[in-house]
Amino acid sequence: MNDSYLKFVNSPFGARLARSLGLPKPEVLRRYRADRPEFDGLVAIGAGREPRLLDALANLVASIGVTSVAHESAGLWVPLAHRHGLMTGRFESAEAGAQGKLAALLFDASGIEDSSHLAPLHGFFHDTLRSLGKCARIVVLGRPPETCESPRQWTAQRALEGLTRSLGKEARRGITANLVYVAQGAEGSAEATLRFLLSPRSAYVSGQVVRIDAGAPGRPADAASASTVPAFDWSQPLAGRRAVVTGAARGIGASIASVLAAEGAHVIGIDIPSARDALDATLRQLNGTALAFDIAAPEAAAQIAAALDEQGVDIVVHNAGITKDKTIAKMTEATWQSVIDINLGAQERIDDALLAAGILRDGGRIVGVSSISGIAGNSGQTNYATSKAGVIGRVQSMAPRLRARGITINAVAPGFIETQMTAKIPWTIREAGRRMNSLSQGGQPVDVAQTIAWLAHPGSAGVTGQIVRVCGQSLIGA
Amino acid sequence: MNDSYLKFVNSPFGARLARSLGLPKPEVLRRYRADRPEFDGLVAIGAGREPRLLDALANLVASIGVTSVAHESAGLWVPLAHRHGLMTGRFESAEAGAQGKLAALLFDASGIEDSSHLAPLHGFFHDTLRSLGKCARIVVLGRPPETCESPRQWTAQRALEGLTRSLGKEARRGITANLVYVAQGAEGSAEATLRFLLSPRSAYVSGQVVRIDAGAPGRPADAASASTVPAFDWSQPLAGRRAVVTGAARGIGASIASVLAAEGAHVIGIDIPSARDALDATLRQLNGTALAFDIAAPEAAAQIAAALDEQGVDIVVHNAGITKDKTIAKMTEATWQSVIDINLGAQERIDDALLAAGILRDGGRIVGVSSISGIAGNSGQTNYATSKAGVIGRVQSMAPRLRARGITINAVAPGFIETQMTAKIPWTIREAGRRMNSLSQGGQPVDVAQTIAWLAHPGSAGVTGQIVRVCGQSLIGA
Numbered sequence: 017m018n019d020s021y022l023k024f025v026n027s028p029f030g031a032r033l034a035r036s037l038g039l040p041k042p043e044v045l046r047r048y049r050a051d052r053p054e055f056d057g058l059v060a061i062g063a064g065r066e067p068r069l070l071d072a073l074a075n076l077v078a079s080i081g082v083t084s085v086a087h088e089s090a091g092l093w094v095p096l097a098h099r100h101g102l103m104t105g106r107f108e109s110a111e112a113g114a115q116g117k118l119a120a121l122l123f124d125a126s127g128i129e130d131s132s133h134l135a136p137l138h139g140f141f142h143d144t145l146r147s148l149g150k151c152a153r154i155v156v157l158g159r160p161p162e163t164c165e166s167p168r169q170w171t172a173q174r175a176l177e178g179l180t181r182s183l184g185k186e187a188r189r190g191i192t193a194n195l196v197y198v199a200q201g202a203e204g205s206a207e208a209t210l211r212f213l214l215s216p217r218s219a220y221v222s223g224q225v226v227r228i229d230a231g232a233p234g235r236p237a238d239a240a241s242a243s244t245v246p247a248f249d250w251s252q253p254l255a256g257r258r259a260v261v262t263g264a265a266r267g268i269g270a271s272i273a274s275v276l277a278a279e280g281a282h283v284i285g286i287d288i289p290s291a292r293d294a295l296d297a298t299l300r301q302l303n304g305t306a307l308a309f310d311i312a313a314p315e316a317a318a319q320i321a322a323a324l325d326e327q328g329v330d331i332v333v334h335n336a337g338i339t340k341d342k343t344i345a346k347m348t349e350a351t352w353q354s355v356i357d358i359n360l361g362a363q364e365r366i367d368d369a370l371l372a373a374g375i376l377r378d379g380g381r382i383v384g385v386s387s388i389s390g391i392a393g394n395s396g397q398t399n400y401a402t403s404k405a406g407v408i409g410r411v412q413s414m415a416p417r418l419r420a421r422g423i424t425i426n427a428v429a430p431g432f433i434e435t436q437m438t439a440k441i442p443w444t445i446r447e448a449g450r451r452m453n454s455l456s457q458g459g460q461p462v463d464v465a466q467t468i469a470w471l472a473h474p475g476s477a478g479v480t481g482q483i484v485r486v487c488g489q490s491l492i493g494a
Numbered sequence: 495m496n497d498s499y500l501k502f503v504n505s506p507f508g509a510r511l512a513r514s515l516g517l518p519k520p521e522v523l524r525r526y527r528a529d530r531p532e533f534d535g536l537v538a539i540g541a542g543r544e545p546r547l548l549d550a551l552a553n554l555v556a557s558i559g560v561t562s563v564a565h566e567s568a569g570l571w572v573p574l575a576h577r578h579g580l581m582t583g584r585f586e587s588a589e590a591g592a593q594g595k596l597a598a599l600l601f602d603a604s605g606i607e608d609s610s611h612l613a614p615l616h617g618f619f620h621d622t623l624r625s626l627g628k629c630a631r632i633v634v635l636g637r638p639p640e641t642c643e644s645p646r647q648w649t650a651q652r653a654l655e656g657l658t659r660s661l662g663k664e665a666r667r668g669i670t671a672n673l674v675y676v677a678q679g680a681e682g683s684a685e686a687t688l689r690f691l692l693s694p695r696s697a698y699v700s701g702q703v704v705r706i707d708a709g710a711p712g713r714p715a716d717a718a719s720a721s722t723v724p725a726f727d728w729s730q731p732l733a734g735r736r737a738v739v740t741g742a743a744r745g746i747g748a749s750i751a752s753v754l755a756a757e758g759a760h761v762i763g764i765d766i767p768s769a770r771d772a773l774d775a776t777l778r779q780l781n782g783t784a785l786a787f788d789i790a791a792p793e794a795a796a797q798i799a800a801a802l803d804e805q806g807v808d809i810v811v812h813n814a815g816i817t818k819d820k821t822i823a824k825m826t827e828a829t830w831q832s833v834i835d836i837n838l839g840a841q842e843r844i845d846d847a848l849l850a851a852g853i854l855r856d857g858g859r860i861v862g863v864s865s866i867s868g869i870a871g872n873s874g875q876t877n878y879a880t881s882k883a884g885v886i887g888r889v890q891s892m893a894p895r896l897r898a899r900g901i902t903i904n905a906v907a908p909g910f911i912e913t914q915m916t917a918k919i920p921w922t923i924r925e926a927g928r929r930m931n932s933l934s935q936g937g938q939p940v941d942v943a944q945t946i947a948w949l950a951h952p953g954s955a956g957v958t959g960q961i962v963r964v965c966g967q968s969l970i971g972a
Contacts, residue, residue, distance in 0.1 A: 131834055131835075131838045131839050131842065131881075131884050132834075132835070132839055134830075134834055134880060135827060135830065135831055137880075138822065138825065138827055138830040138831075138876075138877070139827065141822045141823075141876070142822050142823060142825060142827075142830075145822055145823050146823050161887050161890070161891070162890070164891070166891075167842075167888065167891035167892050167895065168842065170887050170888075170890070170891035171838070171842065171884050171887035171888045171891055172884065172887070173887065174883055174884060174886055174887025174888075174890065174891075175834075175838070175880045175881065175883045175884030175887060176880075176883070177871075177883045177886075178867070178868050178869075178871055178876075178878075178879035178880040178881070178882055178883025178884070179871075179876055179879065179880040179883070180871070181870060181871025181879065181883075181972060182822075182867075182871035182872055182873065182875055182876040182879040182880070183822070183871075183876065184871060185871050185872060185873040186821055186822060186873045186874065186876065223871065223972065343664055344616065344619045344620050344623055344660075344661070344664060345619075345620060345623050345624050347616065347620060349613060349616055349617065349620075352612075352613065352616040352620075353613055353616075356609055356610075356612055356653075357609075357610070360609045360649070360653070361609050361610055364609065364645075364646065364649065389656070389660075390656045391656075391971075392659060392969075392971060393655075393656055393657075393658070393659025393660035393661075393662060393663050393701065394660055394663060395660065395663040395664045396664065397660055398616070398619070398656075398657055398660040398661065398664065399616070400656075401656035401657065401659065401660040402612060402615075402653045402654075402656040402657040402660070403609075403653065403656070404656055405652055405653045405654070405655045405656025405657070405659075406609050406649050406650065406652060406653030406656070408652055408655075409639050409648050409649035409650070409651065409652025409653060410645065410649045410652075412639065412640070412648065412652065413639070413642070413644075413645035413648035413649055413652075414645050417645065491870075491969065491970050492969050492970070492971065493869075493870060493970065493971025493972040494659060494701065494971040494972075
């Protein structure tokens, strides 16, 4: 739970020692606090040829109330911003040496149709990267490659992924870099995602690729408006929503419950009967509802459905999970089976029960929890990695089936998160796990929780079938 | 080019020292040699419920001439093998302690339709993993998740990826683990891929997922036969084929040329005019053709097309590539542009010229070279990673368009390969790069070349649109 190295190198003496010895100096990440402004500072805008998302960006800039400056690559920005009633200036390369000026870099690459037209990306990041402040944000915007008509366009759009991931590794200093592919017609559906990626809420989300599609076919997108997004209040987006969180008694689950409640949701926390006291305490604080069920029991899904039937639910977060690590040669069948069943089978049974009975309402949100181990595999975790890879399959297989009802299904894949579980890992392995990412530190439970809150957001209707890592851009992957 | 640690810990004294100090001991990988049998030893067969690929496996076992033993999970194997005229025995768990008995583990998971039915995978690998010899092979077979009808089946099939990648990380000792998804109707098209993954040719390919589809629609697959595969000789599969290799003068390109020639192809090597002497020498040895062109020149694609027009080509390998590493803040536009242009733009121009004029014949093969940096991004390589991510987009965008002509397009993504280029990396970084993979060593140029030869194989008609890493299951990914 406690990264003493991070604290030390951010003390006056530790910082000096780290500098003189050339030790890595992880930044203390800026995280969301209700008593501080979520967005502030200068945002620099860049663009490739024929950018299609500048209007969406102008709406965003107006909505979050930041000031923009236009890089020379984005000549269209100044008149457009003025039309939107925004104050804006020009980014001056001469001042590029001034570190800390910029809070975010936004590049609209949506109009790039050929690999020979990628040079403006170089120009923009070459000029601006050094002007970014600590814990600043980089967001590159493009079109989903698989929706591009010509192979040249598809190729150029796909190339953005290599750039964005490299920027995340180059920037350091707590800066994140992410790529957002906005489908044609989904321009009005990107705001919740862009807000999240620009906010301190996404402190530990970097090197990720998010696709925004035009939402459920029943709610056709209108490119000229934000009509796909139901009405909600940005300060209490989950007001009036009921959210179920499994494994809510402690740790990451309790943090998820707490963040969803802070966003306005009524939280129904589920945990095993032996954790009832902790569960009750967690939910009491949040004015939520505690339900003690062992999700491993065959009858649990039906019991949970029955308990939720009357009022229904809008959000289901499958956070409950266990590890029982052993090499497969030493693993019993019971150990294998229980991990698969709790981490994957229970999610399948609960979803199916809630969906069949219509208890999960149209426009609902399902969020699973996968893992870096489910993506990359891990020694000693054949059971866990199999279950967490299955969660990815669950998300990918259900997303198209739930689209007609406006229900999204996604998963987060945490990397190294500072919990009681990781606190038990031997020190050297824990240190390696903590440092092997672009932010050189482990994440906090709240980082996972905030990412889930974004996926559960009413404005995230266009985000479905996706796996988002919460890993500080861990080196580890597949 | 020279991994002195690998040599040392495999010397009698070094092995003893490594053992007593607990140092990692990378295995000397077994690689293909024409004067040694490619396949030998015992192969253990396992299966989940209702396996659909046992017939294909029986054909394979007969074709490569190995002896099989059936694990108790694969009760159907013994009668089926007898029908195929194969000698077969039963794998006895009691002997499981005997290390080194088995050369390969093959598990048919194609019939698994629910996550609650994954237990036979545990049973099989639990019983057999310790009986594997050095440099043995693990192949798990399933159905492409995205082709599965029910979400439960999709989920269970997708879960196999977490298992296989974990097995690769657990097995060590030069053992590889890969997952092959065989589409319905493609059962007769898997042999070239299974041969490759079981052969010493795939020494440095581990943790990969390969999909076999039923091939071009013009050549409908017949599930009952291997009719999609044109006639060829397994010992000279590329006989009569003409293969173009860019960057062929030295290093990995020369190795590719050499392997393709050994498989029977006439190789046309292309390299820049300044490398003409090395190019001539390489191709003379292979009875090939040397063509000196600078692929960065705008007219090069047309010139290459003209030079190849008369006889046509069957295989195009885009190996030529450069790195010019700098952080983006210090990178000039020319440095950015030249890397994108040579690594990506040239491939686009050459392919388009060869395809438009029909110089690349129907049933042809295109193989690009991506990189782990193109997948994961890399600090100091924004240009290189962008270009190599673009190669992935190129493959994905062109594959469906080339299907009707029976042309496949794929890419390899090398990890740390021992070359003159990597020999220049500072020692500590080089050591980290070498050891951060499941085989604890760098690969050899021939490992990349053999992987390309498999993709170029006439039997690989069902493999297209895919990126195969040649990285020893590097820890690094996305």
